[in-house]
Amino acid sequence: MKQIAPSLLSADFGHLADDVEMLNQSEADYLHIDVMDGHFVPNFSYGFPVIKAIRKAARKPLDIHLMINRPDDYIPRFCEEAGARIVTVHYEACTHLHRTLQLIAHYGVLKGVALNPHTPVSLLEEILPEADMVLLMSVNPGFGGQKFIGSVLQKIEKLKNEITRRGLSTMIEVDGGVGLGNCADLWKAGADILVCGNSVFASENPQETIRLLKA
Numbered sequence: 001m002k003q004i005a006p007s008l009l010s011a012d013f014g015h016l017a018d019d020v021e022m023l024n025q026s027e028a029d030y031l032h033i034d035v036m037d038g039h040f041v042p043n044f045s046y047g048f049p050v051i052k053a054i055r056k057a058a059r060k061p062l063d064i065h066l067m068i069n070r071p072d073d074y075i076p077r078f079c080e081e082a083g084a085r086i087v088t089v090h091y092e093a094c095t096h097l098h099r100t101l102q103l104i105a106h107y108g109v110l111k112g113v114a115l116n117p118h119t120p121v122s123l124l125e126e127i128l129p130e131a132d133m134v135l136l137m138s139v140n141p142g143f144g145g146q147k148f149i150g151s152v153l154q155k156i157e158k159l160k161n162e163i164t165r166r167g168l169s170t171m172i173e174v175d176g177g178v179g180l181g182n183c184a185d186l187w188k189a190g191a192d193i194l195v196c197g198n199s200v201f202a203s204e205n206p207q208e209t210i211r212l213l214k215a
Contacts, residue, residue, distance in 0.1 A: 001192070002187055002194075002214050003029035003030065003192060003193040004027070004028050004029055004194055005028065005030035005031065005032035005173070005193055005196070006023055006026075006197070006201070007032040007033075007195050007197035007200075008020070008032065008034075008054065009032075009033075009034045009197055010197035010198050010201040011201055017053075021057065022206060022207065024058065024059040024060060026206065026210045026211075027207070027210050027211050027214055029061075030193070031058050031060050031061070031062050031063065032063045033051060033064045034046075034067060034141075035051075035064060035066050035067060035068060035078075036067045036068065037067070037068035039068070039069050040068050040090065041067045048077060051078075051081075052082060055082055055083045061085030062082065062084050062085055062086075063084075063088070063173075064082060064086065065088045065195075066088060066090070067114075067141050069093055070093075071089045071093060071100060072094075072099070075100070075103050075107075076107070079107035079109045085110060086109065086111075086132070088112030088113065088114050088133065088173075089101075089113065090113075090141075091114065091115055091119060092115075092116055092119060097113065097127055098130060102130075110132040110133060111130065111131055111133070112131065112133040112134070113131045113134050113135070114134075114137060114175075115134065115135070115136055115137060116137050117137050117139070117140060117149050117151075117152065121136075121155050121159045121162070124159075125162075128162065128166070128168060128170060129170075131170050132170065133172070133192075133193070134159060134171070134172055134173070135173040135175055135195075136152055136156060136174050136175070137152075137176055138174050138176035139176030148176060148178065148182055149177070152174065153185060153186070156174065156186065156189040157189045159172055159190070160172060160189065160190025161190075172190055172192050172193070173192065173194070174191045174193070174194055174195065175195035176195070178194045178195060178199060179213075180199065180209065194213060196209075200213075
């Protein structure tokens, strides 16, 4: 099933409640929330007060992407206070990735593992059965509005083949530079969830754009 997770990083923070309500009324499947700490990536984003306000207004599940160091320290709060449906941590930030995924599972939340563009999917061989989702970054994380890195298409195909070969149900999410110009190729390659930021919020009709991305 094709699913869309608009990234609120591209929303109008001066009218965030309005944008959340617009997404509530759209065909979006998740609200994607990028959490940045200024260390793992060179940018900051949301704190807990903002995410809790989003949770209060949202009628779509929250897909929380932790681009932070030491995610284990904060996972309980993201699961309980922020009400996440999916929590995704970066392979590159987790020394004990299996333990981190077990911690997420403890709260009954879907477990995601993200890979930066330079990180090969082969490194997930041992952990893949433990992940409910793999997020493939198709830009270098930290800032919105970047150009899609085309080689990620081959990573999607390789990962999809491995998931199918092993009979797993792991979903593939793609984040970065996604829009109407490349969504068909991403679906064809094997993506299950597309994270869309500027392509949705900069469009004249965001709800129609979401519908077209899914179509």
